[in-house]
Amino acid sequence: MTNVEFERVTVIGAGTMGAGIAQVCAQAGAAVTLNDVSQDFVDRGLGTIRKFLDKGVEKGKVTEADREATLSRVEPVLDVAAAVQSADLVIEAVPESLELKNDVFSRVAGHCSSSAVLATNTSSLSLQKVFGGIAEPGRCIGMHFFNPVPIMKLLEIVRLQSTDSGVVERVQSFAGQLTKEAILVHDSPGFATSRLGVCLGLEAIRMVEAGVASPVDIDKAMELGYRHPMGPLKLTDLVGLDVRLAIAEYLDEELDSPAFGVPQLMRDMVAQGKLGQKSGQGFYDWSD
Numbered sequence: 527m528t529n530v531e532f533e534r535v536t537v538i539g540a541g542t543m544g545a546g547i548a549q550v551c552a553q554a555g556a557a558v559t560l561n562d563v564s565q566d567f568v569d570r571g572l573g574t575i576r577k578f579l580d581k582g583v584e585k586g587k588v589t590e591a592d593r594e595a596t597l598s599r600v601e602p603v604l605d606v607a608a609a610v611q612s613a614d615l616v617i618e619a620v621p622e623s624l625e626l627k628n629d630v631f632s633r634v635a636g637h638c639s640s641s642a643v644l645a646t647n648t649s650s651l652s653l654q655k656v657f658g659g660i661a662e663p664g665r666c667i668g669m670h671f672f673n674p675v676p677i678m679k680l681l682e683i684v685r686l687q688s689t690d691s692g693v694v695e696r697v698q699s700f701a702g703q704l705t706k707e708a709i710l711v712h713d714s715p716g717f718a719t720s721r722l723g724v725c726l727g728l729e730a731i732r733m734v735e736a737g738v739a740s741p742v743d744i745d746k747a748m749e750l751g752y753r754h755p756m757g758p759l760k761l762t763d764l765v766g767l768d769v770r771l772a773i774a775e776y777l778d779e780e781l782d783s784p785a786f787g788v789p790q791l792m793r794d795m796v797a798q799g800k801l802g803q804k805s806g807q808g809f810y811d812w813s814d
């Protein structure tokens with residue numbers, strides 16, 4: 527085993543994010559336990575990891591030996607108590623629901639060591655609320671990864687007022703071992719990334735609504751004029767209009783700023799099932 531900052535990592539939730547997080551932790555040399563609510567979901571997560579590594583091998587970015595070593599370091603465990611009992615770090619990646627995350631952390635905290643670091647991958651929820659009631663709040667922190675996790679360089683580390691500096695330092699060091707660039711943000715609605723990203727996306731939608739320019743031209747304005755790799759409307763299509771709508775409503779309530787008011791066009795499109803890439807139609811046509 528290598529000198530990885532956290533030797534035993536448990537990832538709760540084996541979906542889009544959880545599978546990617548498990549993969550990068552295993553690639554860094556940690557022994558990873560992957561937990562989900564059913565065997566099917568865990569198998570799907572393991573399948574995602576295998577597919578990603580296979581592609582890496584095809585492209586010559588991952589050796590066959592690394593692929594096998596990474597896969598051998600990910601162990602699926604369905605029982606939460608067994609999954610977390612020897613973890614040094616638990617990373618939660620279940621769907622974006624405060625109730626669900628509270629439930630997961632109350633069960634995790636009851637079974638893991640009191641020194642285990644507890645991290646959430648929430649993209650916008652208040653960490654104060656996610657970790658509400660956890661004993662030893664100094665060990666609680668946000669580790670906000672981006673999709674697809676093995677490719678995206680950013681790790682947004684979110685600290686609560688109560689987070690121990692030593693825990694922040696360990697997570698920063700671990701981020702380096704995961705080959706991520708970390709930024710450090712204080713717990714506040716939407717952190718740095720979702721707050722700015724959603725703000726830009728909402729304004730772009732208001733501009734479509736007002737007929738300022740076409741979606742293609744609004745996106746080009748940011749891509750070519752400001753060197754954004756992708757325009758805000760295409761990004762909204764990729765993330766999903768329903769997902770962004772939920773975050774916008776949350777930020778609108780928490781930040782009480784007109785910048786986060788949800789445009790009627792967005793509500794209409796979600797009501798019509800125009801959710802972006804996943805539904806085949808959004809600001810762009812994704813049907814073929």
Ligand SMILES: NC(=O)c1ccc[n+]([C@@H]2O[C@H](COP(=O)([O-])OP(=O)(O)OC[C@H]3O[C@@H](n4cnc5c(N)ncnc54)[C@H](O)[C@@H]3O)[C@@H](O)[C@H]2O)c1
Nearest residue numbers: 539540541542543544562563567619620621622648649673
């Ligand atoms: N998808 C993204 O682009 C993205 C980016 C950054 C952050 N996030 C955040 O990451 C988190 C997960 O998002 P996702 O896109 O991976 O969701 P997902 O729906 O793909 O995966 C969630 C997984 O959690 C599992 N799950 C549900 N309840 C559980 C429980 N009680 N115990 C264990 N597993 C449980 C589900 O079965 C599912 O496999 C959310 O908080 C989301 O906001 C998502």
